[in-house]
Amino acid sequence: MSNRKLINIDSLSLQELDTDAELIPLMTSEDEEEMNNEQIPATLPILPLRNMVLFPGVVIPITAGRDKSIKLINDANADTKIIGVVAQKDEAVEEPGAEDINTIGTVARILRVLKMPDGNTTVILQGKKRFEVDTVTTDQPYLKATTKEVSEIRPARKDAEFNTIIESIKDLAIQIIKESPNIPTEATFAIKNIESDSFLINFVSSNMNLSVKEKQDLLAINDLKDRALETLRYMNLELQKLELKNDIQSKVRFDLDQQQREYFLHQQMKTIQEELGGVSHDQEIEEMRQKGRAKKWNDKVRSQFDKEVAKLQRMNPQVAEYATQRNYLELMLDLPWNEFSKDNFDLKRAEKILHRDHYGLDDVKKRIIEYLAVLKLRNDMKSPILCLYGPPGVGKTSIGKSVAEALGREYIRISLGGLRDEAEIRGHRKTYIGAMPGRIIQSLKKAGTSNPVFVLDEIDKLSSGNQGDPSSALLEVLDPEQNKEFYDNFLEMGFDLSKVMFIATSNNLSTIQPALRDRMEIIHMTGYTIEEKIEIAKKHLLPKQIKEHGLTPKDIQLGKRQLEKVVTGYTRESGVRGLEKQIAKVVRHIAKSVAMEEEYNPKITEDEVVKILGAPKMERDxxxxxxxxxxxxxxxxxxxxxxxxxxxxxxxxxxxxxxxxxxxxxxxxxxxxxxxxxxxxxxxxxxxxxxxxxxxxxxxxxxxxxxxxxxxxxxxxxxxxxxxxxxxxxxxxxxxxxxxxxxxxxxxxxxxxxxxxxxxxxxxxxxxxxxxxxxxxxxxxxxxxxxxxxxxxxxxxxxxxxxxxxxxxxxxxxxx
Structure with a gap:
């Protein structure tokens, strides 16, 4: 048997193939004429492709992994071997429907189906002619649609402008092959031996480095001359990119050895950034220095910053430590060194805010106002460290937010429940990959001031493990004598926390480390009486639930007796979280009636409370x-x-x-x-x-x-x-x-x-x-x-x- 040269369309390389194998020769004018005369079926099975577009005359391999796609291929391969191929609009869609596919596609013939060891199916398709999806008739077991052929507007044979465009496409294709080191020069054989103008355009369009949308737009152009012009435009852009890339490489080209390779990559990135008008490594460092000059740093911090910037400048941007070093410097610039928000010591306003947000808790409010009064008289912003201790749902966490509003300070909250790693408080050392500061320093960076109200929620639920004891790490944070120089392992220097107003919350004092408990002023928050719960429900919980459920006060009326029924019959708690859930059930019941436009009485009776919430659950108590x-x-x-x-x-x-x-x-x-x-x-x-x-x-x-x-x-x-x-x-x-x-x-x-x-x-x-x-x-x-x-x-x-x-x-x- 004799051998003959054939083009491998996927890799653009020539191979010596035996004629006993199944061969895919380049398309001739006769092949094109025969293809154009073929009639496409009125109804076609539709194969959606995720990230590629099939052009007429082009042969491509497809790997099918979706069950529907595999069944479609097997059914068609056993029948006419003719299918419709369209590109998906969004490749992320797993089960595309009629609205997820483009309307213009390509009729394809299945040339070969290969079962792969990983369970996927690889099929080799050859595009035939374009079609338009008319109506998707079914999506089971796969998409099927009625179609109509899309006719192509061809220029006259003696159209000089079109012939010039075709010659330009060939010339540019050959130039691109020469400029690109990844395409073998033998690929010029394919370009020179393509006889069909339309196949040349389709072949080049299919193999260009374009997005799916750009290829789809090319496929949708009916006028062959317009499509050729658009293809030529894309080829010009591709050639310019290659020439620019080669020009950049020529500026930094020299003999490389193992030690010089990283330096070469750095120089290439720098040159690319300058060509694009971006910020180079040196410019970035200079911007950091300028920001540092505007900071209110003491000499120790400024000296540390200058030393670390110089260290960054000496580092290769390609090494892993570079990102950590840059993050460290950005943290230093972002932290609020000696930046404070102005305190508002209007104690009457503070009392008003506390009474507005919390009903009862008179002893707690009194203690907090006393602390604020001391702050006002002392006028040094050195804040007390409080611990609000009491059962769940009595308002410990929300008190902190009200205090922050009353003082005009930023509010930060971190939950310590289940925390078992000391590094969460103190941070990781910079020597570790992915090192980052602790949650205290991160939160202050987010707050933007050095004197926020900082709520340490659930401090009694700290754990200890192999990574250290977080409660011991908090000793320095909550000690007024030590937190002026709080040391974070990532920051590697002291940060002043003495102006931060720490408010810890706890349900159980016995689980707090004694040394930690000793550093805090304990404020005991007891539970609410039935009368207080009724008032809280009336003034806070019910209006909140009405608003959250999209209702108005006219839509539902719960009186004192009905609220008392909810409190005594359906809750047994010191706080009001369970009460809020029960009120939400009642409001949801009314919301359903309003949404369904049912007739109902907005005034809820005690019997209706029982009907909505069921039999009282707390009578046994x-x-x-x-x-x-x-x-x-x-x-x-x-x-x-x-x-x-x-x-x-x-x-x-x-x-x-x-x-x-x-x-x-x-x-x-x-x-x-x-x-x-x-x-x-x-x-x-x-x-x-x-x-x-x-x-x-x-x-x-x-x-x-x-x-x-x-x-x-x-x-x-x-x-x-x-x-x-x-x-x-x-x-x-x-x-x-x-x-x-x-x-x-x-x-x-x-x-x-x-x-x-x-x-x-x-x-x-x-x-x-x-x-x-x-x-x-x-x-x-x-x-x-x-x-x-x-x-x-x-x-x-x-x-x-x-x-x-x-x-x-x-x-x-x-x-x-």
Missing amino acids: KYENNEVAGVVTGLAWTSVGGDILFIESILSKGKGHMTMTGNLGNVMKESATIALEYIKSNAEKLGIGAEVISNYNVHIHVPEGATPKDGPSAGVAMLTSLVSSFTQKRVKKHLAMTGEITLRGRVLPVGGIKEKILAAKRANIREIILCEENRQDVEEIRQDYLEGLTFHYVKEMAEVVKHAITDQKAKNAKAL
């Missing part, structure tokens, strides 16, 4: 008026506020053993043991026979069993429960108690008094037994919180029994 022996209501403190706690005990025949259930902690178990031993040693005074204690087992249970419980506060409640069981007498109705007990019979004070009292009011408690030493805590609480409550202050456990145990026998009392 009310006081249980149980008349059996051994049931006592205790008061507990949790991270979300106060709560009531039921203590139950029961006797059974046995040998004086005690069992405790309810997921109790060690301290609660010890309280139960102390209570029992006290009863044994004082049985005669309490009216309990010794034989009863020795002949009966006692079981103490604290519902709910799935919730862990611990702490000393339940001591007096456990004592009262055991005395009630051993005497089979009732405990006084609507009574709750809290306090720690000792073996000597003393009652000790406990914490969380305000939260416990609020929980008692929610549960319809009327009398509370407290340690005498807790009297001061009660006196600090607003009197309107205490309405309807009677307090019994005790020092001894005998007094507890006297106030709590009645003379009435319990219901179904046992004969002991």
Whole structure:
């Protein structure tokens, strides 16, 4: 068999191919005439291409990965082998529809289908003639459309201008091949041997470095002469780019060795930037120096900046450290060195803002105004470091925003919950790839001033791990004696944080490192009463939800009684986040009626509240008026506020053993043991026979069993429960108690008094037994919180029994 030269259209290179292989010769005029005489089917399967355009006469390989495309190719290959090929308007669309494809495409014949090892299908297509998509008839199992042939307007054979354009295209193509080092010179063979003018235009258009849109625009031109002119214009641009590139390379061309290669790339980039009118490396450094001269730096910072700029100037822009060094200098320029916002010390305005944004919290507002007053009198901008401590949803974070507005300072907030990497606070050292400053320095850069209000949210939820202890890193940040020179590892010098007003928030002080807690002024934020929650809902939450749901105040009316129903029946929290969610449910219900143009009554009744929110969920938390022996209501403190706690005990025949259930902690178990031993040693005074204690087992249970419980506060409640069981007498109705007990019979004070009292009011408690030493805590609480409550202050456990145990026998009392 003889060999013959054939063109490989994809690589523009010549290969020696055996004629036994399937060959794709260059198109002749006869081939073109035969192609033009072919009739295209009225309906064609449509193959969308992501990033290429097929021209008539041109052969290209396509890799198909989409399931629809693979099925289309297989079906067509088994049938007529004729398909319609169009380019997608947006290559990112995974499943293109009728609106995602161009209307002008090319009819193609499938020459070969190859199954690749990776599961994709490669198909070799040859363009035939142009067509226009008329109507997409279906998109399953792939796109099909009715089409019509697009006729081509051809110039006369003796059109001198057209013939000159064709010769120019050939000449320019040969010049481009000569100028481009990536195209072998043998490719000129293909250009010289193309007989068909239209194929020459299509061949060149297909192989030029153009975008899909530019190629599509060429394909859509019906007049062959106009298309040839447009192709010639693109070729001129391509040649100019190649000549400019070669000119740039000639300016920096010299013999390269391994050490000179990086320098060559740097010089080439510099020359390109100058040709484009951009900023060179030296100009960029000079601009940094000019910015540095305008900064209010001290001598130490200015010396460091000059040293680092000189270091950047000596560095090769191609090395990885260059980007880190430039980021470092940009950080120095962007940080607000000695730049402060002017404080507004109008204390009446500050009070007005705090009252506007937060209802209640009078003690907290008073403390904050006091701090602002000290700042005003001292006039040195050195700010206190506060820690707002309290349950979730009471407004700790939003207080910081109000303080910032009152002072006229910038507001920054970072969340520390779950933070376990010390570098998040102190930053990474510059020697690491991708190094960056810590979140403190980054936030100050964003604020643009050195005296913002900086909220450190959830400081009690910091973690520690292999990357260090972030809470220890915060010691320097929150120490007024040290933060004047806060050292960030990336910045490598001290930055003054003494003018920053830090406000930390916490739900639990016990998890904060003691040294860190000692550096902050603790402000305790307690929960809201039912009345306060109703006012907050009326003034803040309901208007906010109405606005967020696109309604107006006329569309919905929730009165005080209805809001009280939502507060008492559907929320059990110290804050108001859960309350806001329940109000949002009610507002959404009305929003649906408004949107669907249904008739409804804007005035919501209590029955409608139940209908919208369902049956009240918190009724079980009310006081249980149980008349059996051994049931006592205790008061507990949790991270979300106060709560009531039921203590139950029961006797059974046995040998004086005690069992405790309810997921109790060690301290609660010890309280139960102390209570029992006290009863044994004082049985005669309490009216309990010794034989009863020795002949009966006692079981103490604290519902709910799935919730862990611990702490000393339940001591007096456990004592009262055991005395009630051993005497089979009732405990006084609507009574709750809290306090720690000792073996000597003393009652000790406990914490969380305000939260416990609020929980008692929610549960319809009327009398509370407290340690005498807790009297001061009660006196600090607003009197309107205490309405309807009677307090019994005790020092001894005998007094507890006297106030709590009645003379009435319990219901179904046992004969002991």
